[in-house]
Amino acid sequence: FKEFMAYLYKHLNIGVLLINQQGRFVAYVGGKKFLYGTGGDEPEPEQSEPQLNRKAIIIDLMNRKAMITPASTIKPIISYNTMLVNNKTLQSTFTDKPIEYKYLERVGHKVWIPRNWYPYDAKGHGHNRYFGRKYNLLEAQVISINTIFARLYSKSSIRSAVLAGFDKIGMEYNHEDAKYWPFGIGASAVPVQKWLGIYNAFLDGNYRNPTFVKRITINKKVIYDASLDTKQKPIALFEAKREREDEMQAMLAVCNRGSGATMKTNFKNHYNLVSGKTGTAPNGRASLFVSNFNPYQNRIKYKDKNMSMIVIVTTDTGGYKSVGTSTQGPTQIAGSIYNYIFQQDLQEMIDKKIEQTKKNNSGFRKNYLNWARVNNYMEKLLNGKCGNKPIYPYLNGIDGFGEALNQILNPDNKIYTGRDDLFKQLTNYYCNQNKRVH
Numbered sequence: 001f002k003e004f005m006a007y008l009y010k011h012l013n014i015g016v017l018l019i020n021q022q023g024r025f026v027a028y029v030g031g032k033k034f035l036y037g038t039g040g041d042e043p044e045p046e047q048s049e050p051q052l053n054r055k056a057i058i059i060d061l062m063n064r065k066a067m068i069t070p071a072s073t074i075k076p077i078i079s080y081n082t083m084l085v086n087n088k089t090l091q092s093t094f095t096d097k098p099i100e101y102k103y104l105e106r107v108g109h110k111v112w113i114p115r116n117w118y119p120y121d122a123k124g125h126g127h128n129r130y131f132g133r134k135y136n137l138l139e140a141q142v143i144s145i146n147t148i149f150a151r152l153y154s155k156s157s158i159r160s161a162v163l164a165g166f167d168k169i170g171m172e173y174n175h176e177d178a179k180y181w182p183f184g185i186g187a188s189a190v191p192v193q194k195w196l197g198i199y200n201a202f203l204d205g206n207y208r209n210p211t212f213v214k215r216i217t218i219n220k221k222v223i224y225d226a227s228l229d230t231k232q233k234p235i236a237l238f239e240a241k242r243e244r245e246d247e248m249q250a251m252l253a254v255c256n257r258g259s260g261a262t263m264k265t266n267f268k269n270h271y272n273l274v275s276g277k278t279g280t281a282p283n284g285r286a287s288l289f290v291s292n293f294n295p296y297q298n299r300i301k302y303k304d305k306n307m308s309m310i311v312i313v314t315t316d317t318g319g320y321k322s323v324g325t326s327t328q329g330p331t332q333i334a335g336s337i338y339n340y341i342f343q344q345d346l347q348e349m350i351d352k353k354i355e356q357t358k359k360n361n362s363g364f365r366k367n368y369l370n371w372a373r374v375n376n377y378m379e380k381l382l383n384g385k386c387g388n389k390p391i392y393p394y395l396n397g398i399d400g401f402g403e404a405l406n407q408i409l410n411p412d413n414k415i416y417t418g419r420d421d422l423f424k425q426l427t428n429y430y431c432n433q434n435k436r437v438h
Contacts, residue, residue, distance in 0.1 A: 081165070093136050095133070168235060386431030
């Protein structure tokens with residue numbers, strides 16, 4: 001894992017911020033800078049010498065002034081406010097229809113804007129993406145349709161609700177840009193740390209300013225406590241529970257079967273544990289992934305384990321390098337980090353339950369073979385199969401594996417003594433459940 005992170009730092013302008021649900025920083029990567037020529041769209045290589053008409057772009061995300069173009073990661077905020085003020089649901093439908101027909105110098109002719117990442121085709125052909133097709137609000141986010149969100153933001157009621165939320169938490173943004181539809185597809189820069197804080201607020205509805213400091217003591221005397229700092233008090237941002245939970249489901253769908261699902265190559269256990277949205281800055285200069293991670297399926301019970309992360313990739317080739325193209329880079333990086341955390345916490349849970357069983361069951365404690373069998377059974381749950389299907393998708397979250405481990409350690413059935421027949425029944429029970437598994 002350390003080698004992986006070192007590779008990122010060496011080969012990419014990579015920014016990672018990771019906070020827990022209380023807004024405390026858990027980890028970060030960043031601090032590099034590159035020179036950006038004001039005459040063009042693409043960043044210059046890092047080693048270029050400073051010249052006139054160029055400015056340094058700092059990817060030190062611990063700098064509160066660091067900014068990022070949020071791109072499509074603004075869409076969940078617009079979706080939430082659409083449901084809130086327009087009495088819509090994730091099943092409400094909207095039309096894929098551009099707003100303006102305008103001459104663009106970079107393409108040399110008139111085009112419909114905003115443009116989507118996909119080309120249109122005739123109805124009933126190709127991917128069946130055509131002008132005027134209707135999508136519900138859920139699919140509009142999974143597919144990431146610019147036209148729909150630009151139109152939604154153009155509605156004064158939705159725009160006012162979005163900006164009122166930004167103002168409530170003290171978000172800095174360009175007020176002139178905010179008057180027009182490009183703002184609604186994330187074309188105007190915002191502070192990175194506050195953007196991460198907004199996603200963190202989806203976990204329980206409350207925005208918290210990301211911070212390093214929890215408490216400062218001198219000679220055992222507390223001179224600062226963040227819980228007493230009025231600037232660190234939680235701010236109710238996503239107060240409507242139904243709309244917030246629906247939006248969390250939409251972001252889960254993005255990560256289960258949309259652009260966020262590319263993390264599965266690095267984190268196979270991601271299903272239903274990661275919710276978020278990807279985005280690509282104009283001209284591919286950067287790509288990002290903002291997400292929430294609950295390693296336990298019961299994120300309410302284990303809220304101290306929940307966290308939020310933003311991953312930003314910017315390279316001198318415009319956001320594309322060997323970690324993948326477009327949003328694949330940030331999602332695969334996030335997948336590697338989340339997998340590392342998941343595996344560490346999973347092993348900690350297994351060790352804890354085994355130690356507890358040793359204390360409570362002298363027969364188990366005195367038989368080393370029992371310990372080995374438990375680890376062997378857990379290995380089968382993680383990497384084994386039911387027929388030709390893997391078992392792990394049916395055991396969602398660390399607590400899902402914990403429930404299975406409880407059965408293995410149960411003194412009544414004593415699977416840990418080598419009862420392969422009962423273990424097979426246990427795995428069949430999970431694999432035969434009527435769950436939708438990706």
